[in-house]
Amino acid sequence: MRTSSHFSIALVWALLAALSASPARAQSGPLTLADAMREADQRAFGNRIAAANTASDRARARLPLKGILPSARIEAGVVRTTDPIGAFGTTLRQRLVTPAAFQPATLNYPSAVTNAQGGLVLDVPLLNGDAWLGLRAARAAADASKAAGEWASVSIRADVVRAYYGAILAEDKAGVLAQAQQAADAGVRQVRAMVAQGLVTKADALQAGVRASDVAAQLLGARSDALSARQQLALLLGRTGAELPTLPGTLPDDAAVIALAAHDSAAASAIASGAEPRDDVRAAQAGVLAASADRRRAASTLLPRVNGFARYDWNDPRTLYAGQKNWTVGVMASWSLFGGNAELADVAVTSARANAARAGLDAARAQSQLERDDAARHLTVAMQRLILAREAADQSREAHRLVQKRYDGGLATIAELLAAEASATGAALAQAAARYAVIDAIATWRRASGGDPAALTALDSSTTTAR
Missing domain, CATH: 2.20.200 (Outer membrane efflux proteins (OEP))
Structure with a gap:
């Protein structure tokens, strides 16, 4: 039964390895965040759609010239x-x-x-007053479309940061669990040898086996999640088929992440409410200008x-x-003195749209301020959690070392050793997750404040090892 279980686990790992080894895009080395940003700017589906819409609205803005x-x-x-x-x-x-x-x-x-x-x-x-005002409305609408496209690009860049480091986190988690499985398998072999020598009981061997099976199950899920994360990143970058990226082996180190977070946290404290509006707010402002001009165009008919x-x-x-x-x-x-009430209906419709555009601008400004404040708080909290998670990971590793030493001397039980191993593994995974949470918070803050998430490419220098 045990042999069959081990064979099934090995088969699943082989299938996952085969999927991850499927034909991929030729790549000289691990994909950096800067490379991912450039690729997304050019190939991401959302950016391509936004660029096409902007080009269409810019071309449509020339139509009123027929009356001029x-x-x-x-x-x-x-x-x-x-x-x-x-x-x-x-x-x-x-x-x-x-x-x-x-x-x-x-x-x-x-x-x-x-x-x-x-x-x-x-x-x-x-x-032809309606043509001149129609031209103004169309140009303002084109400006709104351009600003909306720029906002979409900023949002996609933030998504690229999350997907890129999320995929690395998934790989990192699989790596930590792989090391934990090696340690668990070694522990099983050691306990079985000690059972044969009469140094420990069979219950100790069973507990070690349960721990090894649990780690193996977690590792299976982690490897599957890592493959899915790479596929999601490839999709976000605009890749199709099996063009999976090769990624660095680990997340940026804590020092680099905390330094960048501290810089942005200080900037968050310095930004006033009258800061430069975000692209989505600029799009709403241009939308108000377009709607107002269109209302005047309708009246000029x-x-x-x-x-x-x-x-x-x-x-x-x-x-x-x-x-x-x-x-x-x-x-x-x-x-035209009377056109079947069509002119008056056009005035009423465009007036209502102008009112809606002004309400949309107020909502965009309020949403922008809310997201900026929330992102600033989240950044501070995430940074503090990473500091605590790093301390907990250091303490868990030291505690595991001490328990291992006591166990080797016959002063600790197998249950204590397994608990210390599980605690150390959990703390290591929590530290990686906390590090990713800070990166996510930086990207969210950059987007919320109207900045450029591409600033996180500064972390590339601390993620150079390919897995």
Whole structure:
């Protein structure tokens, strides 16, 4: 039964190893956080979507120029008609009218007339208030989209920090448990030898076996979690298929993490409430400008419009752009007095949207302040917890060493030794988790305060060992 259990565990480990060894992207060394940031900036799905949306809104901002800039077009067409007015007018345009054309029979029952007409047309907007205000609204909307895209990039960078160091933490946890399993297996062998010599009881051997099985089970879960974490990181970076990254072997050391946290904690204390707004707040501000301009655009549709035009035409019985030429220049004013209530409805809709945009800006500012304050407190707490976890880990390792020494001298029981081993392993895992929590708190603070989470690339120098 024991042999079957060990075979099953070995099989699961082999499957996990095969998955983690699947074809991956060619990589000369472990992926640094700086490399991950650059890759995410270029390839992350969220960044690519945001960039496409920004480009679309920037292009859409040029649409109102149709009501502002002159436009020119070329016209060409061929018409054949027996309509009395059309036939006489065509003959007149072609400069072919003769006295016979005024005969009543000819006027009433004209022969079919063909006209090849060519023209050059220039439209010149002179006064279109809705177009100018629409342009302002569209440009403000493009600015909002750009700021939203920058906020998405900052958020993705914070997510990259969490996923990158989360994957390293998962690998680190698996490494700690692998060492614990080696120690547990060695302890099982030692206790069994001591049972054979009559130095300890069979119960001691059973307790050691239970401890070894527990560590083995934890190690299985840790290795599976580590593989999943690497896959999640690859997905966040925009990789597809089996392009799993190779990561450093351990998290940055406590000193580097605490130093960076202390720097940001001091900055958090110095930042005033009037600090530079975050990108999401800037997006909301631009959204208010866009909504306000759009409301004024809707109101301007109730005002008159003035547009000019110029035409240059050719009319010939057979050939386009041939025959006699003529030109026409004009100015047209129009004023829509009633359009089925559509204009007033547009004003009401855009006014409501402007009110919603202002409420959204107030919410964004309040949310920004809340997140900044919460992140500052969380950073301080996480830093203190890491200091306590480091002290606890040092004490647990020393306690395990002392219990091991007492056990070797026959002064401690196997239960005490196993408890000390479990405590030391748990403390080591808690220290790693506390270290990651500080890194997460720094990334969260950077994002919440409108900073750049890429500042954590400074920790790359203390994560150089590949696993």
